[in-house]
Amino acid sequence: MEHKLMELPFDKDALEPILSAETLEYHHGKHHQGYVNNLNALIKGTEFEEMHLENIILESEGGIFNNAAQVFNHDFYFNGISGEETKPSHHLLELIKRDFGSLEAFKETFLDTAAKLFGSGWVWLSLNDGEVLEIEAHSNAGNPLLRGHTPLMTCDVWEHAYYIDYRNARAAYLEKWWELINWDFVSQNLLKFDEKRTEHITPCNDNSELCEYIDALDRADHSNT
Numbered sequence: 561m562e563h564k565l566m567e568l569p570f571d572k573d574a575l576e577p578i579l580s581a582e583t584l585e586y587h588h589g590k591h592h593q594g595y596v597n598n599l600n601a602l603i604k605g606t607e608f609e610e611m612h613l614e615n616i617i618l619e620s621e622g623g624i625f626n627n628a629a630q631v632f633n634h635d636f637y638f639n640g641i642s643g644e645e646t647k648p649s650h651h652l653l654e655l656i657k658r659d660f661g662s663l664e665a666f667k668e669t670f671l672d673t674a675a676k677l678f679g680s681g682w683v684w685l686s687l688n689d690g691e692v693l694e695i696e697a698h699s700n701a702g703n704p705l706l707r708g709h710t711p712l713m714t715c716d717v718w719e720h721a722y723y724i725d726y727r728n729a730r731a732a733y734l735e736k737w738w739e740l741i742n743w744d745f746v747s748q749n750l751l752k753f754d755e756k757r758t759e760h761i762t763p764c765n766d767n768s769e770l771c772e773y774i775d776a777l778d779r780a781d782h783s784n785t
């Protein structure tokens with residue numbers, strides 16, 4: 561299976577003046593494309609050739625892992641920004657308030673974590689095993705899939721993401737990147753997680769007496785709410 565470079569969900573100049581068309585030409589057209597090309601070349605003739613990207617990330621190491629994860633991470637990053645104003649869903653906002661206190665407090669911690677990440681890497685908002693929101697800092701190509709967490713949002717802090725527009729001023733890039741967050745994408749990722757979880761709660765539909773009893777309890781429970 562050949563992996564393809566995703567198309568940007570916006571015009572190259574749509575994020576100006578925060579991120580220039582030149583930055584996107586390099587970041588998407590050269591770096592992101594480079595990871596896709598490297599991945600396709602490295603997996604040829606290997607057990608990873610027909611695997612989905614997420615499975616390659618979980619099962620590989622070295623060059624194949626680095627390039628596969630960079631493709632996934634950049635897909636996530638570019639889908640997670642937009643030139644249009646968006647807002648977090650009510651549910652997402654509720655979880656942010658529950659786990660960080662407020663949207664402002666979350667922003668401060670997220671951007672501080674991103675500013676302090678040493679070297680190149682990624683900062684993520686994820687849902688952990690306990691379904692609690694977590695901010696994760698990963699060096700190089702790391703991401704929450706490696707911890708079995710569900711990624712919701714990411715910020716690229718490799719210098720190639722900001723050097724053309726901000727030179728070495730990572731904190732200035734982060735502050736402006738915050739204005740580009742595509743909250744619709746983040747909210748949809750949370751919704752997809754909720755839907756997947758609901759799918760796992762299937763009715764007990766065997767014909768045994770025990771199942772009939774459980775289904776009856778379930779119906780009674782729902783009729784009381």
Ligand SMILES: [Fe+2]
Nearest residue numbers: 716718720721
């Ligand atoms: Fe990048």
